[in-house]
Every structure is written in structure tokens, then in C-alpha cells.
Amino acid sequence: MPRSSYTKSLLGPELYQKVRKTKILVVGAGGIGCELLKNLVLVGFANIEIIDLDTIDLSNLNRQFLFRKPDISKPKALVAAATARHFNPTSGIDIHARHGNVKDSVNDLEWIKGFGLVMNALDNMDARRHVNKLCQAANVPLIESGTAGYLGQVTPIIKDKTECFDCVVKPAPKSFPVCTIRSTPSEPIHCIVWGKTYLFGKLFGEDDEDMDTEELDKAKAGGENAEEIENLKKEAAAFREVRKNLGGEDGPQRVFHKVFNEDINRLLAMEDMWKKEGRVKPVPLEYEGIMNESFATPPLRQAAAQQPNVNGQAQTNGNGTEKKKGLKDQRELSLKENLELFIDSCKRLSARAIAYPDIPLSFDKDDADTLDFVLATANLRATAYGIANKTRFEVKEMAGNIIPAIATTNAIIAGLIVMQSLNILRQLPSLSSSSSSEASTSAGPAIRSVFLRTDPIKPLGHSIPAKADPECSVCRDVYIPLKVDLARCTLGTFVNDIVKTWLAEAEFEGREEDDEEVVEWTIFEGGRLLADPDFDDNFERTLEDLDVKRGKMLTARDEDGKYRPVHFSICEGDSQASIPYSLPSTPPLIPLLPAKPATREPSEEITILDSMPPATSTSVSEVTPISSNTAVGTKRSAPDDGDVKDATAEEEQTKKKRKVVVVDEDDDFEIL
Numbered sequence: 232m233p234r235s236s237y238t239k240s241l242l243g244p245e246l247y248q249k250v251r252k253t254k255i256l257v258v259g260a261g262g263i264g265c266e267l268l269k270n271l272v273l274v275g276f277a278n279i280e281i282i283d284l285d286t287i288d289l290s291n292l293n294r295q296f297l298f299r300k301p302d303i304s305k306p307k308a309l310v311a312a313a314t315a316r317h318f319n320p321t322s323g324i325d326i327h328a329r330h331g332n333v334k335d336s337v338n339d340l341e342w343i344k345g346f347g348l349v350m351n352a353l354d355n356m357d358a359r360r361h362v363n364k365l366c367q368a369a370n371v372p373l374i375e376s377g378t379a380g381y382l383g384q385v386t387p388i389i390k391d392k393t394e395c396f397d398c399v400v401k402p403a404p405k406s407f408p409v410c411t412i413r414s415t416p417s418e419p420i421h422c423i424v425w426g427k428t429y430l431f432g433k434l435f436g437e438d439d440e441d442m443d444t445e446e447l448d449k450a451k452a453g454g455e456n457a458e459e460i461e462n463l464k465k466e467a468a469a470f471r472e473v474r475k476n477l478g479g480e481d482g483p484q485r486v487f488h489k490v491f492n493e494d495i496n497r498l499l500a501m502e503d504m505w506k507k508e509g510r511v512k513p514v515p516l517e518y519e520g521i522m523n524e525s526f527a528t529p530p531l532r533q534a535a536a537q538q539p540n541v542n543g544q545a546q547t548n549g550n551g552t553e554k555k556k557g558l559k560d561q562r563e564l565s566l567k568e569n570l571e572l573f574i575d576s577c578k579r580l581s582a583r584a585i586a587y588p589d590i591p592l593s594f595d596k597d598d599a600d601t602l603d604f605v606l607a608t609a610n611l612r613a614t615a616y617g618i619a620n621k622t623r624f625e626v627k628e629m630a631g632n633i634i635p636a637i638a639t640t641n642a643i644i645a646g647l648i649v650m651q652s653l654n655i656l657r658q659l660p661s662l663s664s665s666s667s668s669e670a671s672t673s674a675g676p677a678i679r680s681v682f683l684r685t686d687p688i689k690p691l692g693h694s695i696p697a698k699a700d701p702e703c704s705v706c707r708d709v710y711i712p713l714k715v716d717l718a719r720c721t722l723g724t725f726v727n728d729i730v731k732t733w734l735a736e737a738e739f740e741g742r743e744e745d746d747e748e749v750v751e752w753t754i755f756e757g758g759r760l761l762a763d764p765d766f767d768d769n770f771e772r773t774l775e776d777l778d779v780k781r782g783k784m785l786t787a788r789d790e791d792g793k794y795r796p797v798h799f800s801i802c803e804g805d806s807q808a809s810i811p812y813s814l815p816s817t818p819p820l821i822p823l824l825p826a827k828p829a830t831r832e833p834s835e836e837i838t839i840l841d842s843m844p845p846a847t848s849t850s851v852s853e854v855t856p857i858s859s860n861t862a863v864g865t866k867r868s869a870p871d872d873g874d875v876k877d878a879t880a881e882e883e884q885t886k887k888k889r890k891v892v893v894v895d896e897d898d899d900f901e902i903l
């Protein structure tokens with residue numbers, strides 16, 4: 232009997248038809264994505280598109296079972312699709328694999344509307360938020376998922392029925408006071424953060440004096456020691472000199488002397504600083520003494536000496552007397568070895584910086600040169616402060632914000648995604664079209680968030696997703712697909728024909744029929760102000776000339792802040808049509824904004840676009856690409872971290888604390 236007959240009898244003919252016909256989008260072909268694709272194929276889903284921007288790395292093979300060694304460096308999505316097809320050769324499935332970023336402009340509103348259901352299998356906040364917004368704009372159900380070690384979660388997001396990914400503000404990543412990082416570290420992580428975000432940036436990253444001063448001023452305003460902050464400013468200025476000479480034969484040695492000897496002596500001169508209880512004075516390190524092994528290694532501070540290291544052995548301070556055997560990366564280096572590694576990695580990195588002077592380097596846990604530098608710097612600093620040293624393996628884990636990826640967790644979550652998808656499909660189309668705001672219909676059980684927890688008796692938990700936040704600026708706004716020939720449509724046409732004429736016909740919530748109210752709109756593209764009732768300088772320019780692109784949004788905001796913003800999502804237009812744009816046949820319903828102003832303003836800084844050419848007048852920043860991985864490892868990491876205080880994130884956090892969530896430190900994964 233073919234596999235499909237079992238599925239058919241299990242699901243029933245109606246649901247089985249939906250499984251066969253519904254077009255599914257899977258975003259991400261990593262740990263969860265591979266498991267998910269395999270499951271979808273085995274269940275009999277026959278119309279699948281999978282997109283991933285990355286190529287296969289050796290470190291993926293321990294849990295992404297659709298990949299084998301010969302596939303290394305090949306695009307994940309393409310290989311995943313090719314392998315998964317073999318799981319169900321008789322079912323006539325169509326898997327369309329794409330190697331690309333889901334944020335690419337071709338993946339616009341029209342594209343997402345082509346799917347009946349979207350499944351996220353991503354590892355970063357930025358892409359998740361992007362897909363969430365697209366799905367909200369297109370009214371396509373989304374199944375969001377994530378894992379963190381043994382924990383995992385699957386959350387259905389359905390427009391108007393459940394909260395969206397952006398309805399809940401995610402807690403800010405863990406941060407440390409500037410002075411702890413720069414002057415008074417007491418734990419290994421403080422030394423790692425210092426090496427990774429401060430020293431690395433000063434020597435090889437973007438040399439941004441203003442940013443540094445701003446950070447220190449902010450710390451001072453936040454109550455940190457004023458004298459110390461002034462000293463840190465001087466210290467930072469001195470780096471400019473050191474950086475200039477980095478490429479010279481004794482460049483790394485000079486860096487060593489500055490940061491591990493001079494700067495420490497300068498700190499020691501600040502007597503008051505060391506009076507505070509619990510502070511341990513650092514010991515300046517000496518290059519020659521370490522190299523000829525005559526330097527007396529400072530003793531470990533009490534607390535550190537009592538904790539075992541990753542190998543379960545006593546911690547050391549790099550004095551070389553307790554060097555451990557073991558895997559290369561799990562061996563503790565002696566003080567001399569750390570110094571040699573510091574000099575060597577400095578040389579490697581400065582050679583790269585000299586070869587490509589316009590490209591600032593950045594820390595990447597999978598880039599051996601940057602990891603060696605952070606390892607050596609962190610351990611040298613730790614030694615000076617009597618803090619336990621860490622192995623390469625531990626530093627990689629801590630600096631890369633790595634949480635172990637567990638294949639079984641991914642597999643369970645991928646299974647739950649399929650279960651969720653069956654429940655949603657069973658209830659479609661009524662679930663996404665019914666006027667009721669209930670997250671269920673008579674056709675099936677309530678829509679629930681399901682999570683995996685570490686309770687052996689009851690490993691799965693569930694909760695009914697909250698209703699959308701009335702203030703959410705992502706899921707409560709209005710979205711209109713605008714097919715437009717950007718080369719022919721001027722801003723004037725957009726404002727006059729589309730906003731002032733077509734949108735004026737919309738139904739405005741709470742407006743009486745005989746009300747003659749005229750809404751005045753301001754037009755933005757991201758953070759750029761393009762036009763307002765008193766600003767029409769750009770009306771003659773085409774949207775193309777104004778750098779408005781496919782996949783972006785032109786947003787009309789009510790000047791009086793009474794109605795919700797309307798986002799026109801730019802899709803590919805017909806260059807042959809007589810009118811350069813086309814719109815839905817009926818204008819939308821425009822809801823009122825909640826009485827108090829929405830807390831989330833457009834995130835980008837607003838710039839007023841003058842008549843300068845677009846290339847110089849835009850301020851909208853593009854998203855940083857996600858780096859691919861190149862090293863061996865058994866872990867997953869989130870691309871973003873936030874070790875140093877981020878005041879904006881914190882402010883946002885205090886503005887709105889609707890719900891308690893736990894979020895893994897580096898990523899965005901939410902555990903209820």
C-alpha cells in the first residue's frame with residue numbers, strides 16, 4: 232500500500248486534500264528546518280518552498296541530517312530539498328528550493344500571499360520579525376518556532392486572532408556596567424566581553440571616537456564613577472597612537488605594554504577605586520618576565536579558586552603549573568602561551584587590517600584569528616585580575632553566546648510544527664477570514680502555543696496565545712499591496728492619486744456618514760520623510776529616483792494621529808500598463824489609533840529628504856548580513872549579542888512590560 236493511503240485514512244479526505252494542495256513556505260534549512268522539511272515530505276505535503284541564505288558547514292552535520300560531508304559549502308536549501316525528495320519519491324511532491332535571504336526585495340507581499348501557511352525555522356530576531364510583518368500584511372498564518380538547549384516552543388501567529396511576534400517586547404540582552412568591563416572585572420565573562428567588544432574594536436574595528444565618548448558619557452550620566460570615566464576617555468584616545476603602529480614589528484608588544492601594564496598602573500594610582508569592598512587590585516603584567524617565565528603569576532581571587540572548570544578540575548590563573556591534557560580546545564594555556572598567542576593573533580589580524588584597510592574587522596566565533604585574539608586577551612586580563620582562565624572551547628561558547636543545539640529538541644519541535652500545521656489547515660479558510668477574534672473555529676481545537684520543558688513527567692506544556700496588543704504597530708496597522716512601475720510613478724502621483732484620492736474612499740472607523748473630515752497624510756519610506764501637507768518638493772521625482780524599492784513600504788501617517796498608519800507594500804508593477812500602478816479594488820477599513828499614543832514609533836531616525844540625489848540623502852540602514860559558519864563545532868549561536876548596555880532597548884523595555892517572558896540571552900527565543 233502506498234504511504235499516502237495511511238495518511239489519507241488518518242487525516243480524512245478533506246484535510247488530506249489540504250495537505251496536498253496548500254502551498255507551504257519554510258524559512259530556514261538549519262536545525263529545525265531540516266527536520267521539518269523531512270516531516271512535511273513524509274506526511275505528504277506536496278507543494279513546498281524552502282529558502283535559506285547559508286551554505287552547509289561542517290559544524291551543521293551533527294544535527295542537520297539532510298546534509299553529508301560532500302555537501303559542505305553547498306547551499307543549504309538546495310541540498311535539503313534534494314535529499315528530502317528521496318524520502319517520499321512516489322508522492323509527486325514539488326519542493327522549490329531557494330538560496331537567498333528572506334529579506335530580499337523579490338520576497339515581497341505578493342510573493343508571501345502565494346502561500347497558505349508559513350513556517351519559520353530561523354535563528355535570529357531580525358528575520359523572524361521580517362517574516363512576521365510580511366505574514367501580518369498578507370494575512371497568511373505563520374508558525375513560529377525556536378529551540379534553546381532542551382527547551383523549545385512552537386507558536387501559531389494568526390492575524391486578528393493571536394498576538395503577533397512583535398506584540399511582545401523581548402527583554403534586552405544581558406549587559407554589564409561600563410566600569411566593570413573596562414576597569415574592575417571580577418568574572419571571566421567580563422574579561423571576554425572586554426576583549427571582544429572593547430579591545431578588538433579599538434585595534435581592528437571601526438574607529439569610532441564619537442561612539443566611545445557617547446558610551447562613556449552615558450555611563451557617567453547613569454551614575455558610574457566620574458573620575459574613572461575621564462580616565463577611560465584618555466585611555467581610549469591613546470589607542471589611536473597604538474593602532475597606527477600595530478603593523479610594525481613591535482606593534483603587538485606595544486599594545487600589550489599599554490593595556491596590560493600602563494593602563495593597569497594608571498588604574499592602581501586611583502586609590503579610591505580599590506577601597507570598595509570585594510575589589511581586588513590587578514597586577515600589571517610584564518612582557519619580558521612572562522616570556523622568560525620569571526614573572527610571578529598573581530594569585531587567584533578566592534571565589535574563582537573554588538569553582539571547577541569545564542573539565543571538572545580546579546581553576547587556574549594561567550601559571551602553567553596545572554596544565555591539563557585533553558582536546559586541543561579544552562586545554563588551558565599557560566601565561567606564556569597566552570602571551571605568545573596574543574602576539575601571534577595580533578599579527579594575523581593586523582595583516583588582515585592592512586590588506587583591507589576599508590573593511591573594519593569584527594569578532595566572529597568561527598573566525599580562528601578573532602577567537603584566538605579574544606581568548607588570549609581575556610586570559611591575560613583575567614590573570615592580571617586574579618580571575619580564572621578559560622579554555623578556547625569555553626571562550627568560544629561564552630564570546631559566541633552559544634547555547635548547545637540538541638538534535639532531539641529540534642526533532643520534537645519540528646514534529647510539533649507539523650501537528651500545529653494540521654490543526655491550522657483543518658480550520659482554514661474560516662480561521663483566517665472569520666470576523667470573530669477567537670483563535671479557533673468549530674472545525675478544530677483551539678490554536679495553542681506549545682512548549683517543551685525540562686519536566687520528565689509532563690515535558691510538553693501549552694497556552695492559548697494572547698490577543699493582539701491594540702498598540703502593536705506591526706499587526707494593528709493597515710497594509711495595502713501596491714503594484715507599481717517605480718520608474719514611471721512619481722511621488723506626486725502616489726500622493727495625489729493613491730493617498731488623497733483612493734485612500735480617501737476608505738472606511739474610517741468611527742466616522743459618521745455625513746462627516747466631511749479630511750485626513751491629512753505624511754508620507755514616509757522607513758525613517759525618511761518624503762512628503763507632508765506642506766512639503767511637496769519631491770513630487771516631480773519618480774519613486775525609483777527616490778530610491779523606493781520593491782519589498783519596501785511607503786507609509787501614510789495621519790497628521791493628527793487619529794487613525795492607524797497605512798503601509799503601501801511595494802510589489803512589482805506592470806511596465807506596459809497605461810496607469811503605472813494598480814491597487815486592490817476596494818480601499819481598506821482604517822481603524823482608529825488607541826487613545827494614548829502608540830509606544831513604538833518608527834525605529835529609524837527620521838531624516839527629511841531634500842532634493843539631493845537619493846544616494847546621499849537616505850539614512851535608512853540595511854540589515855547586517857548573517858555570517859556563515861566556517862569552523863567545526865557542535866553548537867548553535869545567535870548572531871547578535873548585547874554585552875554592553877543598550878539604553879534604547881532598556882527604555883523600550885520599561886515603556887512596556889505587558890508580560891513576563893524568558894528569553895535566551897543572545898537570541899530572541901521566547902519561553903512562556
Ligand SMILES: Nc1ncnc2c1ncn2[C@@H]1O[C@H](COP(=O)(O)OP(=O)(O)OP(=O)(O)O)[C@@H](O)[C@H]1O
Pocket residue numbers: 258259260261262263264282283284285290291307331332333334352353354355358636857860866867868869
Ligand atoms: N534572513 C534569512 N533568510 C534566510 N535564511 C535565514 C535567514 N536568517 C537565518 N536563516 C537561516 O536559518 C537557519 C537557522 O538554523 P539554525 O538555527 O540551525 O542555525 P545554523 O546556522 O544552521 O547553526 P549554527 O548557527 O549553530 O551554526 C540557518 O540555516 C540560517 O542560514
Ligand SMILES: [Zn+2]
Pocket residue numbers: 394395396397398399699700703704705706707
Ligand atoms: Zn502585533
